[in-house]
Amino acid sequence: MTISQIIFLVVAGFTLASALMVVTTRNLIHAALFLVATLFGVAVVYAILQAGFLAVVQVVIYIGAIAILFIFAVMLTRRDMRDRGPQMNRMQWIGALLALLIFIGLSFLLSSWDGYSAVAQEMPADFDTMGRLGEALVSPDAYLLPFEVASVLLLAALVGAVYVAYTRR
Amino acid sequence: MDWVIWLIWIVKGFFLAMFLLVGFAYLTWYERRALARIQVRVGPNRAGPFGLLQPIADAVKLIFKEELTPAKAYKIVFFLAPIITMVPSIIIAAVIPWGPQEPQVKLFGYTISLYVADINVGVLYLMSIASIAVYGIVLAGWSSNSKYAMLGGLRSTAQMISYEITLGLAFVTVILLAGSMRMLDIVEAQRSWWFVVIQPVGAAVFLIAVLAEVNRAPFDMPEAEQELTAGYHAEYSGMKFALFFMAEYQKMIVVSAIAATVFFGGYLGPFVHRWPLLGPIYMLIKIIILLFGMIWVRATWPRVRYDRLMAFGWKVMLPLALAIVFITGFGILLAQELGDPIYLTVIPAASIVAGVIAVIMVNRALTRKRILSYEPR
Numbered sequence: 001m002t003i004s005q006i007i008f009l010v011v012a013g014f015t016l017a018s019a020l021m022v023v024t025t026r027n028l029i030h031a032a033l034f035l036v037a038t039l040f041g042v043a044v045v046y047a048i049l050q051a052g053f054l055a056v057v058q059v060v061i062y063i064g065a066i067a068i069l070f071i072f073a074v075m076l077t078r079r080d081m082r083d084r085g086p087q088m089n090r091m092q093w094i095g096a097l098l099a100l101l102i103f104i105g106l107s108f109l110l111s112s113w114d115g116y117s118a119v120a121q122e123m124p125a126d127f128d129t130m131g132r133l134g135e136a137l138v139s140p141d142a143y144l145l146p147f148e149v150a151s152v153l154l155l156a157a158l159v160g161a162v163y164v165a166y167t168r169r
Numbered sequence: 170m171d172w173v174i175w176l177i178w179i180v181k182g183f184f185l186a187m188f189l190l191v192g193f194a195y196l197t198w199y200e201r202r203a204l205a206r207i208q209v210r211v212g213p214n215r216a217g218p219f220g221l222l223q224p225i226a227d228a229v230k231l232i233f234k235e236e237l238t239p240a241k242a243y244k245i246v247f248f249l250a251p252i253i254t255m256v257p258s259i260i261i262a263a264v265i266p267w268g269p270q271e272p273q274v275k276l277f278g279y280t281i282s283l284y285v286a287d288i289n290v291g292v293l294y295l296m297s298i299a300s301i302a303v304y305g306i307v308l309a310g311w312s313s314n315s316k317y318a319m320l321g322g323l324r325s326t327a328q329m330i331s332y333e334i335t336l337g338l339a340f341v342t343v344i345l346l347a348g349s350m351r352m353l354d355i356v357e358a359q360r361s362w363w364f365v366v367i368q369p370v371g372a373a374v375f376l377i378a379v380l381a382e383v384n385r386a387p388f389d390m391p392e393a394e395q396e397l398t399a400g401y402h403a404e405y406s407g408m409k410f411a412l413f414f415m416a417e418y419q420k421m422i423v424v425s426a427i428a429a430t431v432f433f434g435g436y437l438g439p440f441v442h443r444w445p446l447l448g449p450i451y452m453l454i455k456i457i458i459l460l461f462g463m464i465w466v467r468a469t470w471p472r473v474r475y476d477r478l479m480a481f482g483w484k485v486m487l488p489l490a491l492a493i494v495f496i497t498g499f500g501i502l503l504a505q506e507l508g509d510p511i512y513l514t515v516i517p518a519a520s521i522v523a524g525v526i527a528v529i530m531v532n533r534a535l536t537r538k539r540i541l542s543y544e545p546r
Contacts, residue, residue, distance in 0.1 A: 027310065029246070036304070064300020068307065068330065074325065075311055130289065130350065163197040 008048055015041030026082055028074045036067045050123055053130050173279060181285050186259050193418040194224035199457075200464050207468040228411075239313060246312035251405065251412035254305025258419040261298040263425050264291040266353050268436050268448030283436075283448055284353070291352040292340050295427060299336070299382060303329050305416070306401050313404035321400025324390050324475060331482040332381035332388075338490035339375035342344040342368050342497045343431045356435035363434040367516055370524040371493050372432040374486060376462075379428060381482065382418040386467035388478055421455065421463060429455035481531075489527045496520050 018037035025031050039062040046055035110116050124127075138143040198213065198220065205212025213220035238247060251448075268274065268283030275281070288294060303326055310322015344350055346367060347358040365372040381388040390400060402413045430434060433455050436448030473481070500516035 029243075033246075052288060052290050053293070056290045056297045059297035060293065060300055064303070064333075065330075066298060068300075068303055068326070071307055071311075072326070073324070075307075075319070 004048065011041055011044045011048065015045070024087070026084075026087075028082075029071065032067060032071045032074060035070065036063055039063050039067060049120070050130070053133065090137070178285070181281075182263070185262055186286055188511060189259055189262060189419045190382060190415075192422045193415050194228065196225050196418045196422060196460065198228070199460065200467075203461060203464045204390065204468050207465070208317055215503045231408060231411040234407040236409060237404070239315065239404050242315045242404065243312040243314065246308050247404075248409075249307050250309035250312055251409045251416075252305075253308060254302065254416040255412050255419075256292050257298045257302040257305075258416045261295060261420075262423050262426065263301075264288060264294050264352050265423075265430055266356055266435060266448075267444055267452055268445045269357075270353060271442070272445055274445050279345060283445065287351065287353060290350050292344055292350045292431075294356070296333075296337055296340065300333060302416075302420070303333075305413075309405070309413070310401035313401075315404050316400075318401055321390070321403065325377060325384060325401055328384070328388065328475075328478060328482070329382055330477060332378045332486070335374060335482065335486040335490045336378040336382055338487075338494050339371055339378060342371040342433070343495045345494070345501060352430055352435075355431055356437060359434045359437060359445065363437075365430065365432040368432075368493065368497060368520060369517055370520040371487070372428075372498070373524065374490050374493065375432060376428060378486060378490075379424045380463065380466065381478070383424055385417075385463055387470040387473045389472060390475060390478070391468075421460060425456045425459035425463070426452065428459055433459070440464060485527055485531055489523060492523045493520050496523060 018034045018041065021034040022031050022038060025034060039058065043055045043058040043063075046052075046058055127158055137147050138144055202212040202220070204210075212524055213223040216226045226447035238244065263285045264287070266284040266287070270282065273280045274283060298358075306329070307322050307326045310318045310320075310325075313319070343355060343364055346364055347355040349355060349358070380386075384390065402410055405413060429452060435455075436452050438447060438451035441447045441451060496519045497516055500513055500519070504510050504512040
C-alpha cells in the first residue's frame with residue numbers, strides 16, 4: 001500500500017465513523033459536531049483527489065455556513081439537548097435491506113465502468129483547474145443553463161424567505 | 170535529501186507559530202502603551218525597560234490563576250472551545266507570502282521559499298479558515314451553560330457570519346484585479362500599483378469587515394462588559410481565558426498581514442527583488458502600521474450598539490461591497506475591451522463615488538430618527 005492509500009483509508013474510516021455517529025448519538029449538538037467532522041472528512045477526500053478548489057469550497061459552504069446554521073437553530077429552539085424518543089421504527093430491517101441493495105447495485109454499476117480501475121494521472125503544475133471551472137460555468141456549450149437555473153432557484157428561495165419572515169406593520 | 174525538505178517545512182511552520190505567539194505577547198504591550206499615549210497616560214513601564222517584561226509577568230499571573238469549570242458545563246466542549254478558537258488563528262497564516270519567489274533565497278545549498286504553503290486557492294483558504302473560527306465562539310457560549318455566555322456567543326456569531334459576506338466580496342475585488350487566487354500572484358500583481366490605490370473603497374470595506382470579524386473595537390461585542398458581563402467567554406478563567414485572548418490578538422496580527430498582502434503590496438518595497446530578505450522586513454513594517462491603525466480606532470471610537478452593528482453590516486456594507494465588485498469588474502472589462510489600462514482609473518473614481526453615496530445615506534439615516542433602530546411592536 002502506498003502512503004496516499006493509507007491516508008485515504010484513514011480519512012474514509014473517519015468520515016464513515018462520524019457519519020454513523022451523527023445518526024446514533026442522542027445529543028443534538030454532538031450530532032451537529034459529528035456532522036461537521038463528516039463534512040471535513042469529505043473535504044479531505046477532495047484534497048486527496050487534487051481538487052483543492054472543491055475542498056476549500058466544501059469547508060466554506062458546508063462547515064462555515066450550513067453546519068453553523070444547524071447549530072444555531074438547535075441552540076435557539078431546544079432547551080433540552082437530548083433526544084429521548086426511540087431511534088428505530090418498525091421499518092428498520094426493510095430500510096437496511098434497501099440500503100444494502102442500493103449499495104450492491106451501485107458497486108456493480110461502478111465496477112463495470114472503465115474509470116473505476118484507472119489510475120489518476122499527475123496533473124501538470126500549471127494546470128489551471130479554477131480557470132477551467134469558471135469558463136465551463138459561463139460557456140453556453142457547457143454548464144451555463146444549469147448554472148443560471150440554479151441561481152434563479154436560489155433567488156426564488158431568497159424571496160420566499162423574505163416573504164415568510166416579513167411581518168406587515 | 171527528502172527529509173531535509175520536510176525539516177525545512179517543519180522549521181518554517183514552527184517559526185511562524187512562534188512568531189505569532191511572541192507577537193501576541195508583545196502586541197498586548199504595544200497596544201497598552203499606544204492606548205496610554207493616546208489617552209495621555211503612561212501605561213505599563215515598571216517590569217523591565219519600557220515595561221518590556223510586562224507580557225511575561227502577565228503570562229505567569231494567568232498560569233497561576235485558578236481554572237474554573239462551571240458545574241453544569243458540557244465538559245468536553247467547554248475544554249475544546251478555546252482550542253478550536255486558537256488553532257485557526259495560527260494556521261490561517263500559512264498561506265501568507267513573506268518574500269518574493271525570484272531571486273531564490275539560498276541557505277546551506279537549499280532553496281528556501283519565504284512562505285509556508287503556496288496553494289492556488291489561497292484566498293479561499295483564508296475564507297474557509299475564517300469561517301471555522303466561528304465555531305470556537307459558538308461552542309464556548311453554548312458549553313458554558315450560562316445565559317450570559319450563550320447570548321454573547323450567539324450575538325458574536327451572528328456578527329461574524331454577517332460580516333464574513335462583506336469580507337468575501339472585498340476579497341472578490343482583489344481576485345478580479347489580480348486575476349488569481351494565489352497569494353504570490355496577488356502580491357506580484359501589485360508591482361506597479363498597490364490595490365489600495367486602484368480600489369480604495371474596497372480596502373476600506375475590507376478593513377472595516379475585518380475589524381468586525383476579529384471582534385475588535387468598535388465592534389467588540391464580546392467585551393461589552395456593561396451588557397452581558399463579557400459575552401461568550403464569561404465563564405472562562407485562567408489559561409483557558411488566556412487562549413481566547415491570545416486568539417484575538419493573533420487574529421489581529423494575521424488579518425493585518427492579510428490586509429498588507431492583498432491591498433498594501435505585501436512584501437513589495439524598494440530593492441526587494443534584489444535582496445529578497447527585505448521582504449519580511451517590509452511585511453513587518455506594514456503589519457505594525459496596520460496594527461497601530463486598529464489600536465487607534467479602539468482608542469477613538471465608542472462601541473457600536475448591537476442592532477446598529479447588524480444594520481450597518483447588512484444595509485450598508487453588503488450593498489456597498491456588491492457595488493464595488495460590480496464597478497471593479499466593469500472597469501477591468503472596459504480596460505480589456507478598449508485595450509488601454511488607462512480605463513482602470515474608472516475603478517477608483519466610481520468606487521469613491523459609491524463610497525461617498527454610502528456615507529451620505531448613513532448620515533441621513535442617523536440624523537433622521539428611528540430608521541436604523543429596530544422598533545419593537
